[in-house]
Amino acid sequence: MIDCGEGTQVQMRNMRVRFGRLAHIFISHLHGDHCFGLPGLISTLGMLGRTGELVVHGPKEVETYLRPVMDLFCRGMEFDVRFNTVDTRSHSLVMEDRSLSVWSIPLKHRIPTCGYLFAEKPKEAHIIREMTDFYQVPVRCMKDIKQGQDYVTPEGEVIPNARLTRPAATPKRYAFCSDTAYNRSIIPIIEGVDLLYHEATFAECDLARAKETFHSTARQAAEIARDAQVKRLVIGHYSARYDDLTDLHREAEAVFPGTILGNEGMVIPV
Numbered sequence: 593m594i595d596c597g598e599g600t601q602v603q604m605r606n607m608r609v610r611f612g613r614l615a616h617i618f619i620s621h622l623h624g625d626h627c628f629g630l631p632g633l634i635s636t637l638g639m640l641g642r643t644g645e646l647v648v649h650g651p652k653e654v655e656t657y658l659r660p661v662m663d664l665f666c667r668g669m670e671f672d673v674r675f676n677t678v679d680t681r682s683h684s685l686v687m688e689d690r691s692l693s694v695w696s697i698p699l700k701h702r703i704p705t706c707g708y709l710f711a712e713k714p715k716e717a718h719i720i721r722e723m724t725d726f727y728q729v730p731v732r733c734m735k736d737i738k739q740g741q742d743y744v745t746p747e748g749e750v751i752p753n754a755r756l757t758r759p760a761a762t763p764k765r766y767a768f769c770s771d772t773a774y775n776r777s778i779i780p781i782i783e784g785v786d787l788l789y790h791e792a793t794f795a796e797c798d799l800a801r802a803k804e805t806f807h808s809t810a811r812q813a814a815e816i817a818r819d820a821q822v823k824r825l826v827i828g829h830y831s832a833r834y835d836d837l838t839d840l841h842r843e844a845e846a847v848f849p850g851t852i853l854g855n856e857g858m859v860i861p862v
């Protein structure tokens with residue numbers, strides 16, 4: 593889960609997201625719309641009988657905020673909440689497991705803030721079973737072949753790897769850029785990602801307000817997406833002043849055609 597504003601639990605129930613599957617929460621910064629849902633969610637997880645550890649990644653202020661609340665309301669819980677402090681000023685590794693690594697993206701906001709880059713690890717190639725059967729490749733060689741090695745038959749014939757495997761799908765990357773002023777220094781970090789979420793709080797007519805509050809306009813989000821050559825862009829975090837989002841969408845589309853106007857409950861396959 594990335595960020596946890598008020599109402600997150602309600603949305604999880606509406607979307608039928610299983611609470612038990614949640615293992616890591618990534619918090620971008622300590623503004624209420626990004627973290628007020630945490631205490632309630634953690635307390636609910638306790639009541640649902642969770643036992644496995646929950647890791648909350650975020651700026652150090654997250655622990656400062658959450659510890660006292662948890663001491664008051666979450667005593668006697670069966671599971672541990674571990675805080676992993678993220679340095680919001682550097683692009684560094686936050687966590688990794690077998691299939692995924694997560695990196696921080698330094699952002700420019702009124703308080704320490706970072707985004708997150710989710711990068712799938714390269715997968716092993718797929719074995720073409722008919723070919724390995726044909727060459728009678730022993731099981732003990734399969735691991736090396738999956739990792740790209742050729743096969744040498746007992747007679748000394750070299751079977752090129754390309755004949756034995758199909759390449760794995762290219763690893764996917766998703767970048768989440770939370771609240772931020774227009775910040776071109778993130779471009780090299782997010783270059784070419786499959787999907788970029790970028791905040792677009794304001795329309796171009798409120799550019800001055802965007803500067804003052806360290807937010808971006810929809811057009812600026814689209815410029816970042818275009819210059820980083822991302823494959824798709826989804827925008828969000830719109831100011832409540834706009835009843836109608838068509839201006840924001842149009843301004844982003846003019847720079848990055850196909851911009852997705854993100855909204856509650858939207859599901860975007862990557």
Ligand SMILES: [Zn+2]
Binds near residue numbers: 621623701771
């Ligand atoms: Zn903020």
Ligand SMILES: [Zn+2]
Binds near residue numbers: 626829
């Ligand atoms: Zn915000």
